[in-house]
Amino acid sequence: MSVDKLTLPSPAKLNLMLHILGRREDGYHELQTLFQFLDYGDELTFAVRDDGMIQLHTEFDGVPHDSNLIVRAAKKLQEQSGCSQGIDIWIDKILPMGGGIGGGSSNAATTLLGLNHLWQLGWGQDRLAALGLTLGADVPVFVHGHAAFAEGVGEKLTPQFPEEPWYVVLVPQVSVSTAEIFSDPLLTRNSSPIKVRPVPKGNSRNDCLPVVARRYPEVRNALNLLGKFTEAKLTGTGSCVFGGFPSKAEADKVSALLTETLTGFVAKGSNVSMLHRKLQSLL
Ligand SMILES: C[C@@](CO)(OP(=O)(O)O)[C@H](O)COP(=O)(O)OP(=O)(O)OC[C@H]1O[C@@H](n2ccc(N)nc2=O)[C@H](O)[C@@H]1O
Ligand SMILES: Nc1ncnc2c1ncn2[C@@H]1O[C@H](COP(=O)(O)OP(=O)(O)O)[C@@H](O)[C@H]1O
CATH class of the missing domain: 3.30.230.10 (Ribosomal Protein S5; domain 2)
Incomplete structure (x- = not known):
């Protein structure tokens, strides 16, 4: 039909x-x-x-x-x-x-x-x-x-098929241009290719993070604040910062504390x- x-x-x-x-x-x-x-x-x-x-x-x-x-x-x-x-x-x-x-x-x-x-x-x-x-x-x-x-x-x-935790995602109030980050002379551009699948644990680095954190204090601040509760990571070229939690209740608790000063949301990974x-x- x-x-x-x-x-x-x-x-x-x-x-x-x-x-x-x-x-x-x-x-x-x-x-x-x-x-x-x-x-x-x-x-x-x-x-x-x-x-x-x-x-x-x-x-x-x-x-x-x-x-x-x-x-x-x-x-x-x-x-x-x-x-x-x-x-x-x-x-x-x-x-x-x-x-x-x-x-x-x-x-x-x-x-x-x-x-x-x-x-x-x-x-x-x-x-x-x-x-x-x-x-x-x-x-x-x-x-x-x-x-x-x-x-x-x-x-x-x-x-x-990675784990599907609950995430706290913080949204620093800055818009990051992807093109700007990829043209930064200080960007790491020579990481060794990972040849093993699935990607072994311990490879969770984001090569854009040092450049984005240096340019944007708001992103640095979000990483520091969420980093008090869990491993805080940058997605893509930012600006958003995220961290995983085993349950919605735990993610909600951390989100409630952080969103008193920062914008953010809780969502399930899928x-x-x-x-x-x-x-x-x-x-
Ligand atoms: C970095 C990533 C990671 O998922 O995400 P975002 O942070 O943008 O979401 C993406 O690869 C982004 O993809 P997308 O946002 O579609 O980028 P595009 O519009 O294709 O590219 C925007 C600009 O970024 C640069 N660019 C993008 C992707 C790439 N692999 N190399 C690049 O050098 C180019 O200068 C390009 O003109
Ligand atoms: N439908 C759309 N939604 C969001 N952004 C759009 C859209 N169409 C064009 N754009 C432009 O694309 C840029 C990148 O948008 P977006 O995909 O939301 O960010 P990112 O690539 O950082 O995840 C925006 O800043 C905006 O200028």
Whole structure:
């Protein structure tokens, strides 16, 4: 049965570790990183239109309509599939921008999967992920929807099954530009590749952390505060800082103490993205 309206989640991700192995000729960096999803994110609503127009109805501060990754994803999919239908889109945005939790990439992936469903294109995940990669290095993992060890610039994915703790995520009130961190001369770019799978314990370092912590006192502060309770880590190029706890009750307790002065939230780690769980329930 065909539907013409759909609401889908757009989860956040964490980088449980991130090593930078080198820089390619095109300026992009070769990484090894472990992605896991959070059961926490934005929500997008899509409604098919017959006139071919693509319209995002929710305004974003500082992001013009046609630059929004949601609109760019929809337009690319429409062009490449030759679809004559259009789409109205609304988003309930709760993920911070420039937080290293992948909100923009996740929104793009939710759009690709949602429109593939509504426009009945029948594209497979590999094809959607390849299109997604042209929008951002993190889009493919959100399209595939499974926790994964990622190599290359993030597009070579091997599914992984890390523990799924409860996380406290602190959101320092600064937006970190990924490009700015990757162009810092002090960034470590020569980590040795990990050859063993699954990634052995003790490799949880994020090579971006020293550069981000030096540039952003707010991130340093969040790392110090959460570090009093558990190992505090940086996700991606930041700004968000996270730490795992064995139960929701423990995460809630620490979060209540820290969010008196800092913004943050508690969320469960998940190896199957909530977007894919919802899509599965529609089939
Ligand atoms: C570092 C990571 C780790 O998950 O996450 P974030 O902190 O951004 O969430 C990602 O690889 C980011 O992916 P994404 O946010 O999609 O980055 P893109 O838009 O593709 O790239 C933004 C800019 O960062 C630099 N860049 C990005 C990825 C990479 N592997 N090497 C790079 O040098 C490039 O200068 C690029 O122009
Ligand atoms: N739908 C979107 N959601 C978030 N950011 C977007 C979106 N579309 C474009 N952007 C731009 O992408 C940048 C990176 O966004 P985001 O993915 O949230 O951060 P990060 O890559 O640090 O996890 C934002 O600062 C914003 O300028």
